[in-house]
Amino acid sequence: MRTLSSISVDTETKRAWIGGGVLLGGLYHAIAEKSPVLAFPAGTCPMVGAGGHVSGGGEGTLTRKYGLAADNVIDAKIVNADGAILDRESMGEDLFWAIRGGGGASFGIILAYKIKLVSVPSIVTVFAPNRTLEQNATKIVYLWQHIAYKLDRDLFIRILITQEHRNGKLTVQAQFQSLFLGKADKLLPLMQESFPELGLRREDCTELKWIEAALFFSDLPDGSTVNDLVTRNPNPRTYYKAKSDYVTEPISEVALEGLWKRFYEAEAEKAQLIFSPSGGRMY
Ligand SMILES: Cc1cc2nc3c(=O)[nH]c(=O)nc-3n(C[C@H](O)[C@H](O)[C@H](O)COP(=O)(O)OP(=O)(O)OC[C@H]3O[C@@H](n4cnc5c(N)ncnc54)[C@H](O)[C@@H]3O)c2cc1C
Incomplete structure (x- = not known):
């Protein structure tokens, strides 16, 4: 999964596309490089992979305020068992719901997630x-x-x-x-x-x-x-x-x-x- 490690942060819209092989530490670092007041609510261990973590839920220090990592996913690209690449619109809301908590690898390979960034104070x-x-x-x-x-x-x-x-x-x-x-x-x-x-x-x-x-x-x-x-x-x-x-x-x-x-x-x-x-x- 490590080749699926691109991270594209948009501070204007407070959204990011992240590859299914991104690790949490790399994600937090990439967001902070763009803005010190944006973050993503997910786990505390930097070497946990977004692929399994986000699809299984993902809780951490910001969860009480902003919910699970999976609650902050707004789109995704997956490959299903037929080899079709689907996004939120083409996979439908049932499958989109399932990949946000149903566990990694149960429904396909997550190529990327589109995530909502959340606000944190500068200090x-x-x-x-x-x-x-x-x-x-x-x-x-x-x-x-x-x-x-x-x-x-x-x-x-x-x-x-x-x-x-x-x-x-x-x-x-x-x-x-x-x-x-x-x-x-x-x-x-x-x-x-x-x-x-x-x-x-x-x-x-x-x-x-x-x-x-x-x-x-x-x-x-x-x-x-x-x-x-x-x-x-x-x-x-x-x-x-x-x-x-x-x-x-x-x-x-x-x-x-x-x-x-x-x-x-x-x-x-x-x-x-x-x-x-x-x-x-x-x-
Ligand atoms: C050191 C450590 C600290 C942790 N800390 C936290 C924490 O703070 N909060 C928390 O909620 N959880 C935490 N966890 C649990 C962690 O969220 C789960 O173990 C999670 O499944 C890890 O995902 P992974 O991709 O790193 O692991 P992997 O073992 O690589 O994957 C787990 C499962 O997801 C599948 N998978 C991985 N990538 C994809 C993909 N792109 N598409 C489809 N399926 C995929 C794999 O096939 C496998 O079935 C921690 C785990 C560890 C080992």
Whole structure:
């Protein structure tokens, strides 16, 4: 698919045509090169391909405000099993609906998508405070479940749970990886009102451009720059197994404590658990 990697951004109409083999990092970079206040709502990992990602849905830090990647597709070109090349008009609305969530490769090969770009401020704020079990992580994670989905749509807070060594002792850490579509002076009162238990301070916040926030949320190694978002060759190359599920009822504190126990096992050294919020447009 890598030969289908053209990206054509039109900042006037806020539309772009992107090839079915484009990777998300390359897409974010290409949009930012044309405009610092336009973006596309999709996943956080730069090496995920638009082909499978967009046709399966595609969620990320802008999803609560703008919906899934698939919600922002307005036309597409596909090759069907007969070798015919179809666009939205010639494929019809049923097939066009199916390729926006029905999964890659189920209905044909996506040659390109026409996507709607969305507005982001010239300055956004990121923060990622850590809380260990000794710092009340269980309670804060529990409370997060009750507020994360109904926060202001400009605010996205997900949690990364990992095993950590602190002062020679093994513990579990919750990192609250967050994006606010605005500046810190507007964010701080919002956090004080909606999630005071996290205890966010001004010094936890970094103001930057949207594309730098995309780098912040990427899994690229420390020291990477926004230009590294376009890479197709991860270095170091990592391998892992992952699975996802939807949680529709808050997990109790007792159940969370049961989950944490798994992080003390030797094989959990590199384990990660990510809680990602829904709400906003995602109803
Ligand atoms: C590191 C990592 C991070 C992720 N982060 C997120 C995230 O933040 N948000 C999120 O929503 N999801 C995320 N995902 C899940 C990701 O969206 C899916 O795994 C998606 O299917 C990947 O698509 P791909 O094209 O990269 O993968 P592939 O394995 O290449 O393709 C997946 C499927 O789509 C088909 N396909 C690919 N391209 C096309 C095309 N042009 N036309 C037709 N069919 C095609 C393939 O045949 C295959 O069946 C992540 C996955 C990984 C590995």
